[in-house]
Amino acid sequence: MRATLRWAHADLRTHRGEALFLVLATTGVVIALLLASALFGYAANPWQRVFTQTNGAHVWIHARGDADPADLERLRDLDGVTAATGPHRTAHITARTDAARADVELRAADADPGPTARPQVVRGRWLDTGTPDGVVLQAGLARALWAEPGDTVTVPGGAEGPRELTVLGIADTAERDHRAGDRPGVGWVLPGALDRVTAPADRLGQVVGLRLADPDDTGYAVQRAVTLLGADGVTEVSDWKQARAEAQSDDRLLGLLLVTFGLGALLAAALAVAGAISTRVRGHLRDISVLKAVGFTPGQVVRIFLVQHVAFALLGAALAVALLGTLGGRFPGRIGEAVSIWRDLPHHTAATLAVPAAAVLFIGLATSLAAWRAGRVPPVPVARGAVPPAAGMSRAARAALGRRVPPALVLGWRAAFARRGRSLTAVARLALPLLLITVALSAWTTLDRVPSSAGDAGPAATLSARATEGLDERQAARLLADNPDVTAVYPGIEVAALAPGQTGTINLRGLGTDARPYPFTVVEGRAPSPSATDDEAVAGQGLLDLLDLEVGDWVRLTVEGHPQILHIVGRTIETEQGGRVVTTSLDTLAERDPGLRPAFHQVQLRPGADPKAVGAALSRASDGRLEIHEVGGLNEGRAVMRGVLAGLAAVLALIGLTELLTTISAGVRDRERDLLALKAIGLTPRQISGVIVTATGLTALAAALTGTLLGTLVGRWLINEHGRASGIGAGIAQSPSTAVLLLLIAGATAGAVAASLLPAARAARRRPADTLAAVV
Structure with a gap:
């Protein structure tokens, strides 16, 4: 030892x-x-991240507006409660912007929101007394209203008429987010601003958020809260598990x-x-x-x-x-x-x-x-x-030297690829990080293009419009068609359907009519025939997986107790409901229920039209009686995901740099005898450095070409397979542009050359005696 x-x-x-x-x-x-x-x-x-950042509440207790605040304060003293926020007064109202309208739970909040369930402002700023009529919107609500910091939101104001609130910021929370027609989003205002908003008495309330010592004790905490406030005093209860399940489904x-x-x-x-x-x-x-x-x-x-x-x-x-x-x-x-x-x-x-x-x-x-x-x-x-000598110089190399091609280039090529086994190993190990970086770029491109390229892989329509306040569907269709940026309007309806042997429901959608069929973007099979007698439909990958179906199969659904038999003739990209969506013509659904009427309209825009500007124009033309929403994209968190992909690319680049330095060190060591020979025949230190740099650059170039080519192919396959597994479906993958790939190849090669300059210079300055001692 x-x-x-x-x-x-x-x-x-x-x-x-x-x-x-x-x-x-x-x-x-x-x-x-x-x-x-x-x-x-x-x-x-992302939900866990936001929950941790905001110190989120495990249980939210919604109470009536006339509940005693002292009773709500007593919820803080329940067994197992470690912290609480509220009670906060609330008002359920309908808010409007120039582009859309949505249900909102306005919640009174202070300029300092406190440590528990503290909304995380991602754009703009939090409330302050300098702007008494300011509002901070939950992220999902802001998307529904197409609102950004600086925009105005109109809310009911009683006898004084509607009031305008200035959007100060947009915040993420761990609460359940806004869902059109189902759940209001949260908007935070100062208490004085809430006093100036008018809402019916039955839409006024209070809310308390409780943080528990044991997150799994939500049921017990809810029981204690209901016992304390009375069953009639509690209007709604939600917990962290519901919010997490909804957030993770997408x-x-x-x-x-x-x-x-x-x-x-x-x-x-x-x-x-x-x-x-x-x-x-x-x-x-x-x-x-x-x-x-x-x-x-x-x-x-x-x-x-x-x-x-x-x-x-x-x-x-x-x-x-x-x-x-x-x-x-x-x-x-x-x-x-x-x-x-x-x-x-x-x-x-x-x-x-x-x-x-x-x-x-x-x-x-x-x-x-x-x-x-x-x-x-x-x-x-x-x-x-005794070691078998390396292969002699090829005829092409000798001819290149004879034509005065720089010796560094010729000898560098020979040094990079003379030993095939080691050369292929070095290229393969360098190519792996570049392959993964190319896959990351493919994922970035897919996230960037699919949500914004209506008709390429996603829905053909860009906007969805829903009529309200007495505006019938014919008037709504006429208002939509009159806009010069609108190229087509398709009536639609969504109903819940039950599949055989399933206890849950799936989404059955009717879009377009036989006279004006919806232009489905089909990635497998074909679009439905424009004839109601064919009962043809298209479905998402999630539905096909759920019911173990393939394109060409028939499926029997139950809608409101009545059978609906459909022939699945194609598969589309469905980014909503995990792909568990089946879509047919509105006329096909009307065969089962002749009284069926459209509930919304899908709006197709001309290329280059701004959806937000068109939505605002449609809302103004209808005097706010149209709810305009943008058709869902691939994922609401794609901005965060793009940043994460950039970070992963940096991590892979760090790993690639480690591999590159190892390759350079091994190359210099393996070529010590060759360097001695090069010095003996009269090559200058600069030429010897050029040989090492050229060999490294050529190895990196071969690795970059291999990695990007395979990465493009693997990226398309991988994203499509993951899209299939997630229920969205294959066919969403987008490859990076040629310019981006060329930039990656050039950057990787240039980085390798730069990294090899110092080792090459040190090797060229070594004395022949040192080199001889190392190789004897």
């Missing part, structure tokens, strides 16, 4: 640079994996993608670390032979390298945890925000311990394999002359 420690100490003093690189490589890889974990926790469960696709990226990052990091260790062990073959010659057994050799590299791994992992703990929150953009929030999320401590432990364990396994090979090295080094 003493001899082992002495050799390890001597080796550390002799090869300080290699040891430092291995520690830093481990640090970079562990940081990358921890960042990937933080980004996964940040984006895969994030399955993004969750699947993030899991895939996490596994890919883990694989890339593992290969990077294994490559660094194998390169270092391969560079110590002469030292290993000397150890064998002086009496070290194979087991001792294995133990030397294992202990040494595990110690390096432990040091690198500890350094990574320390750096991320102290500086992680200071990273710019989504990465810093994700790390700051990750610290407060559940299972953070477990992940912080598990990721470095797994990295150290893997490094130990990789070292064991490399050290086992080292233990088999013979005591007498094999003479270099």
Whole structure:
């Protein structure tokens, strides 16, 4: 053991640079994996993130407006309640903007919202006394009203007429979000502003949010609250489980993608670390032979390298945890925000311990394999002359030199690809991070294009209009058609349907008529025939999976106790209800119920028209009697997801840089004898540096071309498969533009060239005696 420690100490003093690189490589890889974990926790469960950031309430108790506030205050003293917010006075009203209208629960709030269930302002600012008629809108409500900070919202004002509230900000909360026709969104105003809003007595109320010591005790807390206030005093109860279930139902696709990226990052990091260790062990073959010659057994050799590299791994992992703990929150953009929030999320401590432990364990396994090979090295080094020489220079290379092609370019090409096995391994390991980055860019492009490209993969219509206040469907259709930006108007209705053997309901939708069929965008099969007698329909992937159907099958549904038999002739991309939607013609549904009337209209706009501007014009033309909403896109959280994808690309770039530095180090070491020969034939240090830089650049270029090409193909397949698994359906994948891919290839190649400049210069300045000693 003493001899082992002495050799390890001597080796550390002799090869300080290699040891430092291995520690830093481990640090970079562990940081990358921890960042990937933080980004996964940040984006895969956005509801949990918001709940943690806002210190959300587990239970919301809605009471009547005439309930005694003292009784509501007593809810704070219930067993198991650790904190509370409220009681807050509320008023359920209908708010309007120039573009839309929606049901709103106006809630009185102070300029300081308090520590519990504190809304998180994502745009704009919170309420202040300087703007007494200001309002902060829940994010889903703001989308329904198409409102941004600075816009005005009109609310009932009693005898003085409607009042206008200025939108000061938009906030995220862990409460259940706005849902058109089902649940109002929340708008926060100062108490004085709420006093100036008029609402019927039965629409006035109070609300209290309770934070519990045990989140699973919501049922008990609700029972105690109902007992205290009386059954007649409680109008509504909601808990965190309901809010989480609704929020997570729309994030399955993004969750699947993030899991895939996490596994890919883990694989890339593992290969990077294994490559660094194998390169270092391969560079110590002469030292290993000397150890064998002086009496070290194979087991001792294995133990030397294992202990040494595990110690390096432990040091690198500890350094990574320390750096991320102290500086992680200071990273710019989504990465810093994700790390700051990750610290407060559940299972953070477990992940912080598990990721470095797994990295150290893997490094130990990789070292064991490399050290086992080292233990088999013979005591007498094999003479270099006995090693089969590299392939001679090809005829094309000799011809290129004869035509005065720069020697650095010709010799760099030969150095990069002469040893095919090692060259292919280096290209493959460098290509993996670039492949994953290309997949991330594909996901970014899909999120960016699908929601905004009506007709390409999503619904053909851009807007949905619903008539209110006595406006019949014919008048609504006429008002919509009169707008010059509207190219088509299709009547529609949605009803709940029960499938055979199912206890839940699915969404049955009627769109268009036989005379004017809806232009379905079908990704599999065909569109329904414009004839009510055919009973044809299209469905989302989620419905097909739920009922175990395929395109071409028949399905029997039950609507209000009456059968509805449909022939599924096509599949469409459905981003709502998890894809559990079946759509047919309105006339087909009218065969079952002749009295059926349209409940809304889908509006198709001319290319380039601004949906918000058209919605505002339609709302003004109808005197506010039309509720205008934008047809749902792929995911409401896509802005957050784009930031997370950018962060994952940075993590993968860090892993790729580690792999690149390992490749450069291995290339310089493997070409030491060649460098000696190049100096002997008269190449200048600058030309020798050019050979190394060219070899690295060509390897990186080959890896970039391979990674982007395969990444484009894998990205399309992966996103479509995840779309199928999430219920949205295949056919949503979009590839990055050619310009973006070329920029990625150029950036990766230029980065590799830049990273190789310093090692190349150092190798070119080495004295021939040093190089000769290293290769003998």
